């Protein structure tokens with residue numbers, strides 16, 4: 306795989322996920338159906354694309370990085386399935402379709418999330434995946450992803466979110482929550498791409514800086530879209546933050562300052578890319594597109 310454009314990235318990731326979680330005639334075929342339902346429901350694939358692009362930018366083998374890119378998307382999808390459950394956010398729509406538990410029931414949705422989380426590690430640590438990048442890089446990338454998904458990262462962020470429900474929280478708490486809940490996985494994806502390519506630590510740090518800024522902007526845009534987004538493009542109802550009385554960047558900063566923060570963070574992200582000697586136009590474009598996204 307040479308460095309490729311966005312639609313080819315989407316196709317490569319979609320095809321690989323389709324292979325990793327196949328239609329099956331096994332007795333637990335319903336579980337596979339539930340996993341595929343959310344995994345192949347047309348997410349933006351930002352995280353796997355970051356793995357592949359940073360890997361390519363650092364001169365790595367993108368084909369060999371593909372299982373690791375898919376693993377990040379599996380973990381992201383698991384988090385969305387669990388986040389929608391009645392015991393969490395209780396959301397009935399996701400990616401333009403009824404949420405996983407609405408279609409398959411709570412117990413199956415719980416298992417689909419669990420299985421995607423586990424399959425991420427199974428996928429990264431198969432002998433084929435390890436053979437593609439080498440044991441040291443595979444282990445390092447899997448470790449980065451594990452740390453980002455767990456109690457210090459995404460799951461921890463979700464715990465802060467639950468703790469904050471129905472309360473007015475200060476900016477500091479909101480930022481910490483989002484750094485964990487949303488930022489950690491996005492940062493892990495960018496770093497994994499560099500690690501899989503064997504990049505020097507200076508470049509891993511630059512990728513991390515880019516992703517931290519993009520991740521922060523991403524969350525602010527998420528809050529903006531919950532106020533003024535289009536339900537059809539978003540694939541879910543808007544206004545849920547207000548309904549749940551959640552503190553958001555919009556409620557704490559106001560719409561104008563929230564918009565300015567997104568632009569500032571996008572600039573910061575683009576500046577971090579100066580560390581890379583290669584062509585960073587794609588990653589600059591991605592940061593800029595995410596700042597004005599409508600879904």
Ligand code: GRG
Nearest residue numbers: 348349350384387388400459460463486487527
């Ligand atoms: C349940 C352990 C556990 C974690 C859930 C990430 C998360 C924690 C919940 C997601 C809730 C949410 C809507 C967060 C806001 C930012 C975010 C992660 C949005 C969804 O990501 P996108 O926009 O989704 O990349 P697509 O569907 O495009 O993949």
